[in-house]
Amino acid sequence: MSRGNGxxxxxxxxxxxxxxxxxxxxxxxxxxxxxxxxxxLRVERLNLDAASFRQLREAHNGDGDxxxxxxxEIIATRGKMHNPVTGSGGMLVGVxxxxxxxxxxxxxxxxxxxxxxxxxLTPLVITDELARWDGTDEQVPASGHAILFGRSIAAVxxxxxxxxxxxxxxxxxxxxxxxxxxVRGYSQPRVLVIGAAGKSGALALAAAREAGAxxxxxxxxxxxxxxxxxxxxxxxxxxxxxxxxxxxxxQAVGAPADVTIVCVDVPGCEGGAILATAPGGTVVxxxxxxxxxxxxxxxxxxxxxxxxxxxxxxxxxxxxxALGLVRSRPGVRRLFEQxxxxxxxxxx
Amino acid sequence: MSRGNGxxxxxxxxxxxxxxxxxxxxxxxxxxxxxxxxxxLRVERLNLDAASFRQLREAHNGDGDxxxxxxxEIIATRGKMHNPVTGSGGMLVGVxxxxxxxxxxxxxxxxxxxxxxxxxLTPLVITDELARWDGTDEQVPASGHAILFGRSIAAVxxxxxxxxxxxxxxxxxxxxxxxxxxVRGYSQPRVLVIGAAGKSGALALAAAREAGAxxxxxxxxxxxxxxxxxxxxxxxxxxxxxxxxxxxxxQAVGAPADVTIVCVDVPGCEGGAILATAPGGTVVxxxxxxxxxxxxxxxxxxxxxxxxxxxxxxxxxxxxxALGLVRSRPGVRRLFEQxxxxxxxxxx
Numbered sequence: 047m048s049r050g051n052g053x054x055x056x057x058x059x060x061x062x063x064x065x066x067x068x069x070x071x072x073x074x075x076x077x078x079x080x081x082x083x084x085x086x087l088r089v090e091r092l093n094l095d096a097a098s099f100r101q102l103r104e105a106h107n108g109d110g111d112x113x114x115x116x117x118x119e120i121i122a123t124r125g126k127m128h129n130p131v132t133g134s135g136g137m138l139v140g141v142x143x144x145x146x147x148x149x150x151x152x153x154x155x156x157x158x159x160x161x162x163x164x165x166x167l168t169p170l171v172i173t174d175e176l177a178r179w180d181g182t183d184e185q186v187p188a189s190g191h192a193i194l195f196g197r198s199i200a201a202v203x204x205x206x207x208x209x210x211x212x213x214x215x216x217x218x219x220x221x222x223x224x225x226x227x228x229v230r231g232y233s234q235p236r237v238l239v240i241g242a243a244g245k246s247g248a249l250a251l252a253a254a255r256e257a258g259a260x261x262x263x264x265x266x267x268x269x270x271x272x273x274x275x276x277x278x279x280x281x282x283x284x285x286x287x288x289x290x291x292x293x294x295x296x297q298a299v300g301a302p303a304d305v306t307i308v309c310v311d312v313p314g315c316e317g318g319a320i321l322a323t324a325p326g327g328t329v330v331x332x333x334x335x336x337x338x339x340x341x342x343x344x345x346x347x348x349x350x351x352x353x354x355x356x357x358x359x360x361x362x363x364x365x366x367x368a369l370g371l372v373r374s375r376p377g378v379r380r381l382f383e384q385x386x387x388x389x390x391x392x393x394x
Numbered sequence: 395m396s397r398g399n400g401x402x403x404x405x406x407x408x409x410x411x412x413x414x415x416x417x418x419x420x421x422x423x424x425x426x427x428x429x430x431x432x433x434x435l436r437v438e439r440l441n442l443d444a445a446s447f448r449q450l451r452e453a454h455n456g457d458g459d460x461x462x463x464x465x466x467e468i469i470a471t472r473g474k475m476h477n478p479v480t481g482s483g484g485m486l487v488g489v490x491x492x493x494x495x496x497x498x499x500x501x502x503x504x505x506x507x508x509x510x511x512x513x514x515l516t517p518l519v520i521t522d523e524l525a526r527w528d529g530t531d532e533q534v535p536a537s538g539h540a541i542l543f544g545r546s547i548a549a550v551x552x553x554x555x556x557x558x559x560x561x562x563x564x565x566x567x568x569x570x571x572x573x574x575x576x577v578r579g580y581s582q583p584r585v586l587v588i589g590a591a592g593k594s595g596a597l598a599l600a601a602a603r604e605a606g607a608x609x610x611x612x613x614x615x616x617x618x619x620x621x622x623x624x625x626x627x628x629x630x631x632x633x634x635x636x637x638x639x640x641x642x643x644x645q646a647v648g649a650p651a652d653v654t655i656v657c658v659d660v661p662g663c664e665g666g667a668i669l670a671t672a673p674g675g676t677v678v679x680x681x682x683x684x685x686x687x688x689x690x691x692x693x694x695x696x697x698x699x700x701x702x703x704x705x706x707x708x709x710x711x712x713x714x715x716a717l718g719l720v721r722s723r724p725g726v727r728r729l730f731e732q733x734x735x736x737x738x739x740x741x742x
Contacts (some may be wrong), residue, residue, distance in 0.1 A: 067692075346568065360700055
C-alpha cells in the first residue's frame with residue numbers, strides 16, 4: 047500500500063524535537079517501509095567522519111570494542127550515526143534495495159552507491175552488531191539499511207575505479223563544481239589554489255583549467271608537496287608559503303589572482319586569500335576551518351572589494367564532474383593515490 | 395622630511411608580532427608623524443563595539459571608572475582600541491588634521507569623518523585621559539589622534555544629517571552595496587530580507603528595490619516589528635516567523651526567493667535562509683553570528699544549489715550609497731530613527 051510522498055528533505059522522518067530539519071533532530075524514524083519518493087539502501091560500509099572517529103577513540107582510550115558499542119548505541123538511539131559530541135557523521139556505501147514509485151533520484155535496484163549527504167541526516171538501522179569491525183578504523187563494515195529522501199544525494203560508484211579512490215573523490219566533489227562555475231564567470235582569469243596538493247585542491251586546479259583559467263598558481267606549505275604538485279602537472283606555477291601568513295602568501299603569489307580557492311583545512315587562512323586576490327575577484331572558501339567573522343572583517347579591514355563564497359558541497363552534476371576529472375587528468379589521480387597511501391600508512 | 399609611502403594596509407605600523415596584519419597585531423606604532431600615503435585625524439569620539447563594551451562593563455561590575463581606566467590601558471598598551479577578550483573594536487569620529495602628500499583617500503584638512511575600518515587596526519593615541527567619559531556608555535568623547543593607512547576607509551560625515559544617524563548608517567553600509575550588486579545579477583528577482591526591520595535590513599530592502607527587485611519580502615520576528623516595517627513601505631510583503639526555524643521561514647515566505655539577505659544577528663539562521671531560496675539563487679549572510687559550517691553543511695544536506703556569500707563590509711561607494719538611501723527613502727530614515735530611540739531608551 048502506498049504511503050504517498052514524504053517531505054523531500056525528510057521532515058516526515060523527524061521524531062524529536064518536532065519540526066526541525068533531520069540534521070538538527072535528536073532522533074529520526076529509520077523504519078524500512080518507504081514513502082513513495084524514498085529509496086532504501088542495503089548498507090555495506092560506513093565511513094565515519096574523521097573528527098567523529100577521533101573523538102570516539104580518545105573517549106575510550108583506543109578500546110575498539112568500547113568504540114564499537116558506542117557507535118551501535120548512537121545509531122540505535124538516534125536512528126542515525128550522528129556523533130552527539132562532534133556533531134558530525136560521515137557517509138556510507140550500500141546497494142539499492144528498493145526504489146519508491148515516486149523517487150526522482152534516478153537509482154535502480156542493485157546499483158552500488160555512496161551517499162553524498164551526511165550520516166547526520168540519514169535514517170539508519172544496523173542489524174549485524176558491526177561484528178566485522180574491530181573499532182580501530184573509521185572504515186566500518188556493516189549490515190543494515192538506510193533511507194534516502196526525495197532530495198537526498200547519492201552517487202553510483204563507477205565500475206572502472208577502485209572504491210576507496212571513488213569515495214575519496216566523492217567526499218570533496220563540491221569543490222571542482224563550484225570552482226568551475228566561478229572561473230567561468232571571468233574571462234581568462236588567473237586562478238590561485240591554496241592547499242593545491244590536497245584532494246580538493248587537485249580537483250579545483252583541474253576544474254579551473256577546464257573552465258578556461260589562463261594562469262594557474264598552486265600554493266603548498268612544504269617542498270615535498272611542491273615536488274608532488276609539480277610532477278602532477280596541474281599548475282603553471284607552484285609556490286611555497288604558510289597559508290596562515292597573509293604577507294607571505296601575497297608575496298609568493300605575486301600578481302594577484304582573479305579567483306582564489308581555499309582548500310587548506312587549518313584555521314587562519316582568510317587574510318592571505320583576501321590579500322592575494324585582485325579587486326573585483328572572488329575567494330571561495332572550501333575549508334570547514336574557515337571563520338565567517340575573520341573573512342568578513344578581514345576583507346573590510348583592508349578595503350578589499352572581493353566576493354567571498356561559502357563553499358557549498360552541492361551543485362548539480364558535481365559527482366560525475368569530479369570522477370571525470372580523475373579519469374581525464376592522470377595528475378589528479380596520482381595525487382589522490384599518493385594521499386590514500388599516506389593515510390593508510392599513517393593509520394596502520 | 396618625507397618618510398615615503400607606508401604599506402597601503404599598514405604593515406609598517408605593526409610592532410609585534412612582526413609580519414602580521416595590523417588587525418592581528420598585538421601592538422601598533424601610533425606615532426603621529428605621517429608616512430606619505432597616510433592621514434592623521436584629531437579624534438573627537440570613539441564608538442566602542444557593543445560586544446566589547448558589554449564585556450568591559452561586566453568585567454568591572456558596571457564600575458564606570460574602572461572601565462575607563464581599562465580602555466585607556468588597552469589603548470596605551472596596544473596602540474589601538476582592540477579589546478583583547480572580545481577581539482573587537484568599534485569606530486571613531488574625528489577631524490582631518492594632516493593629509494600626507496601621497497594619500498589617495500580624497501580627504502581634506504578640516505573635514506569631519508567616521509572611520510569605516512575597525513578600531514582593531516587603527517593606530518590610536520588618547521591625550522585627555524578620556525576625562526569627559528563616565529565609562530557607562532559605548533559613546534566615548536575623546537581627544538587624541540588616529541592614523542589612516544593608504545587603503546583605509548573613512549567617510550565624510552554629511553552636513554545634512556544628524557551625526558548619530560550618519561554613524562548608524564555607516565556602520566552597516568556594506569549591506570545595501572552588496573545587496574544591490576547581487577540583485578542586479580538577476581532579472582526582476584524575488585528578494586527576501588530576513589531581519590528586515592533592523593538597520594541593515596531596511597537598507598537592504600531599499601537597495602534591492604533600486605536594483606530592480608520585482609517582489610520584496612521582509613521577514614520579522616514580532617507583530618511590533620511587522621507594524622513598523624509595514625509603515626515604512628519598503629517591502630511588498632511583510633511576514634512573521636522565527637528566523638531560526640527553517641520550516642517556519644520557508645512556509646512564511648511561500649514562493650522561494652531568488653536572493654535572500656540575512657540581517658539577523660542571532661545564531662542558527664542559516665537553514666531557513668537556504669530553504670527559502672530557489673535553486674540557482676543567492677544567499678548573502680551579513681550577520682556576524684553566521685556559522686560557516688552550518689551554512690556549508692546545511693546547503694549540502696538539503697541538496698540546495700544556492701550561492702552563499704560572506705557579507706563583505708566593503709564595496710566601492712558603499713557609504714555614499716547608504717546615505718543616499720536614507721535621504722531618498724523616508725521609510726529607511728524612520729526605521730533608523732526608531733532604532734536609535736530604542737537604543738537610547740534601553741541604555742538609559
